Amino acid sequence: MDNTTFSFIFVFFLAATTAFKLWLATRHARHVRRHREAVPTDFAQSISLEAHHKAADYTVARSVLSRTDVVVGALWVLLLTLGGVLQWVHDAWTGVFEAGGIAHGVAFLATVGVLGWLVDLPLAIYRTFVVEARFGFNKMTPALFASDTLKTAALAAVIGLPVLAAVLWMMQATGSLWWVWVWAFWMGFNLLVLLVYPTFIAPLFNKFSPLEDGPMRQRIEALLARCGFRSSGLFVMDGSRRSAHGNAYFTGFGNSKRIVFFDTLLAKLDPGEIEAVLAHELGHFRCRHVVKRLVLMAVVTLAMLWILNQLMQSAWFFGGLGATSTGTAMALALFVTALPVFTYALSPIMSAWSRKHEFEADAYAVARTEREDLVSALVKLYRDNAATLTPDPLYSSFYDSHPPATIRISRVRAA
Numbered sequence: 001m002d003n004t005t006f007s008f009i010f011v012f013f014l015a016a017t018t019a020f021k022l023w024l025a026t027r028h029a030r031h032v033r034r035h036r037e038a039v040p041t042d043f044a045q046s047i048s049l050e051a052h053h054k055a056a057d058y059t060v061a062r063s064v065l066s067r068t069d070v071v072v073g074a075l076w077v078l079l080l081t082l083g084g085v086l087q088w089v090h091d092a093w094t095g096v097f098e099a100g101g102i103a104h105g106v107a108f109l110a111t112v113g114v115l116g117w118l119v120d121l122p123l124a125i126y127r128t129f130v131v132e133a134r135f136g137f138n139k140m141t142p143a144l145f146a147s148d149t150l151k152t153a154a155l156a157a158v159i160g161l162p163v164l165a166a167v168l169w170m171m172q173a174t175g176s177l178w179w180v181w182v183w184a185f186w187m188g189f190n191l192l193v194l195l196v197y198p199t200f201i202a203p204l205f206n207k208f209s210p211l212e213d214g215p216m217r218q219r220i221e222a223l224l225a226r227c228g229f230r231s232s233g234l235f236v237m238d239g240s241r242r243s244a245h246g247n248a249y250f251t252g253f254g255n256s257k258r259i260v261f262f263d264t265l266l267a268k269l270d271p272g273e274i275e276a277v278l279a280h281e282l283g284h285f286r287c288r289h290v291v292k293r294l295v296l297m298a299v300v301t302l303a304m305l306w307i308l309n310q311l312m313q314s315a316w317f318f319g320g321l322g323a324t325s326t327g328t329a330m331a332l333a334l335f336v337t338a339l340p341v342f343t344y345a346l347s348p349i350m351s352a353w354s355r356k357h358e359f360e361a362d363a364y365a366v367a368r369t370e371r372e373d374l375v376s377a378l379v380k381l382y383r384d385n386a387a388t389l390t391p392d393p394l395y396s397s398f399y400d401s402h403p404p405a406t407i408r409i410s411r412v413r414a415a
Contacts, residue, residue, distance in 0.1 A: 006320025007082065010338060017344045018074040022067055028395035029063040032056050035390035040406055043389055046379045051386075058135045058386040065131055069123055076119050080337050082322040086112065090325050105168045105329030106161055112333055113156070132243070135386060140242045151204055163189060171328040179305035187298055198251045198258050208235040208260065216271050220259075223275055226368060227282050231257045240264050245385050248277050250285060268384055273377035276369040283364030289357045308335045347398045354401040359411055366415045375409055 036056040039047050079085045089111050090099075097104035128145065132138035140148075167182055174181040193201075202208065211217050211234040220234060231250065239246070239262035246265035250257055259278065266274065284290065311317040312331045318324075321334045365374050382389065382405045389405045396404055403411070 001314070001316045001320075003316050003319035006316045007322075010081070010320060010341065011078075013341045014074060014077060017341055018070060021070045021344075024392075024395050024398060025063045025067045025070065028392040029060045031392035031395070032059045032063075032388050032390055040389050042406055042409065043379065046376075047383050047389065051383050052389065054135065055383075055386040055388045056390075058131075059388040059391075061131050061134070065123065065127060072119065072123065076116070077337055077341065080112070081334065084322055085115070086321075086330065086333050086337070087323050087325060089115070090323075090330060099325070100327050102165050102168050102172075105327070105332075106165050108329050109164055109333060110161060137244045137386075138242075139240055139244060144241065148205060155201070155204070168328055168332075171332075176309075179302075179309045183298075183302045183305050186301060190294075190297070194251075202251070206241070207238045209238075210234065211236055211261065216266075216274065219271055219275055220278060223279060223282075223368065227279070227286065229282055229285065231259050233258050235260050236263050236266060237261065238263055240267075246381065248274070248281055250281055268380055269377055270373075272370055272373035273380065276365050276374035276377050277381075279365035279369045280361045280374065283361030284357065286364055287357065287360045289361070292357075304335075304339070308332070311335065351398060351401055355403045358402050358408070362408065362412050363415050366412060371412065371415070375412055378405070378409055378412070 033056065036053060037049075039049055039052045043052075090108050093104050093107045093111070097107060125145075128138055128140055129142075166185060170181045170185060171178045211220070217234065224231065235258055237260050244264055246262045246268055248259070248261045248265055250259045259281070261274070261278075265277070269277065308331060312326075312328070315326075318326050318330065318334065321338060323330050323334060362374065381387075387405065391400065391404050393404075402408070
């Protein structure tokens, strides 16, 4: 394959996926607007028309923003590759560090990451302080937003840069099987993050307080005993500092597992509903969804690194994406930039797999708590988070990791 042919293929896929994303978002917004004036029959007694209007308007506003995000993202990918931005950044650091060295590669990739963050920043600010605020969800102040940004940047520097240097070193020093070494290192790093995240990283952004003793804690501990689940503690997170959305989750790995409730969730749900939500989260653990996702990630990562190894040996891969320089850092940057363009079509498969896990976790919860507690909890969460009850089916198949409300609750009642 020559440079021109691969450039054409890349531009074709980029244009096709961008056009399809825009069409899908427009179709979704149109579908939600069309069903704005009537609450679905199954929810007529539990969701007011006013709340249904809010969910529809919130969904449409997010859809409009997502279209802007799609266009900006596509233009940025085009600028990075055929527009020459990656090559320009690579050349700029060549005057500081020796081209092809670890320091040069780290500086190059870090700069590309910062530039990408700067491109995304205006939309992130608009999403938080305009869209989320308009619908009453944003609780974050500009000072807290800046603080989170600085902490994230510091973590990226302290953790990300050494990891990046290690990856580049292995790509250069371990021979033709470098992709196996990088894969093993990357999987080990991810397992380490699962272990240390609850104790060392998450507390940098949120305050975690032990769940107070009382009937609620006793009820949860009884559920954990019935499910045979051991954790390192029950905690309440101050999610209300940033958002009015509510949730619960368990995090960690092995003995570091902990169960976390958003304070917003505890304020909105009754004890039985909280128990049902937690039973759902425990269902993910008992059905080994976390392990299955880790295994899938391991397989996909290994396959992607092997593909990268093959592409690095092809001049058309570099030239077809606008690069005149080769080397491990440039190959990695091009691969990460171009990969989503070619894998977008797989989105429905991953979303369907995720929704299957949600159905299984719901079934687990129904077997161990009151069915109607789970139903009422889901209804409240859909209502309070302004999740639309009428998503476009095709859009949902691509993007929704959780089943649409009508399908999900009918499955719970039929379980």
